[in-house]
Amino acid sequence: MDSTLRRKYPHHEWTPVNEGDSGAFVYHLTGHLPELYAKIAPRAPGNSAFDLAGEADRLEWLIGHGIPAPRIVERGEDSTCTWFVTEALPGVPASEEWPEHQRFAVVEAIAGLARTLHGLPVDDCPFDRGLTVTVTEARHNVRAGLVDLDDLQEEHEGWSGDRLLAELDRTRPETEDLVVCHGDLCPNNILLDPDTCEITGVIDVGRLGRADRHADIALTARELDIDEDPWFGPAYAEHFLERYGAQRVEKDKMTFYQLLDEFF
Structure with a gap:
């Protein structure tokens, strides 16, 4: 999925982000507007750290209740992994x-x-x-x-x-x-x-x-x-x-x- 998602954003430079302990792969997409973040994780039932569909739902719920959080650009999953892409926040x-x-x-x-x-x-x-x-x-x-x-x-x-x-x-x-x-x-x-x-x-x-x-x-x-x-x-x-x-x-x-x- 990593390579497929990269092809959707060919004009961005993908830089791995190493902060955090979730175990998901996070990339900072720069060099082209809008600035984005992509988060990708293997499908792992029972491991909440890899439940990116659940995290995306939570982001949307927070935004709907007036809390500043990254806006989802796209989200998806296949047989091997889940992912979402968000706009970068200032700060x-x-x-x-x-x-x-x-x-x-x-x-x-x-x-x-x-x-x-x-x-x-x-x-x-x-x-x-x-x-x-x-x-x-x-x-x-x-x-x-x-x-x-x-x-x-x-x-x-x-x-x-x-x-x-x-x-x-x-x-x-x-x-x-x-x-x-x-x-x-x-x-x-x-x-x-x-x-x-x-x-x-x-x-x-x-x-x-x-x-x-x-x-x-x-x-x-x-x-x-x-x-x-x-x-x-x-x-x-x-x-x-x-x-x-x-x-x-x-x-x-x-x-x-x-x-x-x-x-x-």
């Missing part, structure tokens, strides 16, 4: 090295985006990412060898898949505060205007759906808290949670949803 990732005077504004924009997403009509969202779905997927991913045990967070280093699952079961929350979640609301999936720090779009929405709000804020705070990044750190993670609404944050759920993310 730069929130994970970029921002000047110090802009960093708190970036964090506040991310918090505002989280509040906006979580304020969408949850009953209108057709995508279920609640724990019944995601814990089942976590078990499948361990059995199928899809969990990268060599790339776990520091607190889980050296853990086996069975140990991760046991801890997931032990700490599973009894209740879910369901909202519309992005599902992977990390700074690299959020685009901002480099001058105004206003949100210009969200990308990589394959895990979007109805889920507890901590499925988003736990990952955002974790990524902002990583002090290897010299332009963010614990103070920015704390500021994000304060601007989002500290009264809504439950520490145990933060820990649980960071653990759940290890399986995807």
Whole structure:
């Protein structure tokens, strides 16, 4: 399919994009307008990371609800793979090295985006990412060898898949505060205007759906808290949670949803 799709866009230069961990092949198409992105994945039933038809549906749903997201130019599938092509969005990732005077504004924009997403009509969202779905997927991913045990967070280093699952079961929350979640609301999936720090779009929405709000804020705070990044750190993670609404944050759920993310 790669070569067939390339023939549809012969005037673009195709550059592989290596950011992200989904396992799909992503290309940046430049040199001819409009600037585009193509995402291609093998057909792999049971592996949500390769469900590009589902991700395309989510992009269209977000746009229909006023959230800036890449517009689908075309989508399709054959017996071996699925794909979609989108228009490029303006802006730069929130994970970029921002000047110090802009960093708190970036964090506040991310918090505002989280509040906006979580304020969408949850009953209108057709995508279920609640724990019944995601814990089942976590078990499948361990059995199928899809969990990268060599790339776990520091607190889980050296853990086996069975140990991760046991801890997931032990700490599973009894209740879910369901909202519309992005599902992977990390700074690299959020685009901002480099001058105004206003949100210009969200990308990589394959895990979007109805889920507890901590499925988003736990990952955002974790990524902002990583002090290897010299332009963010614990103070920015704390500021994000304060601007989002500290009264809504439950520490145990933060820990649980960071653990759940290890399986995807």
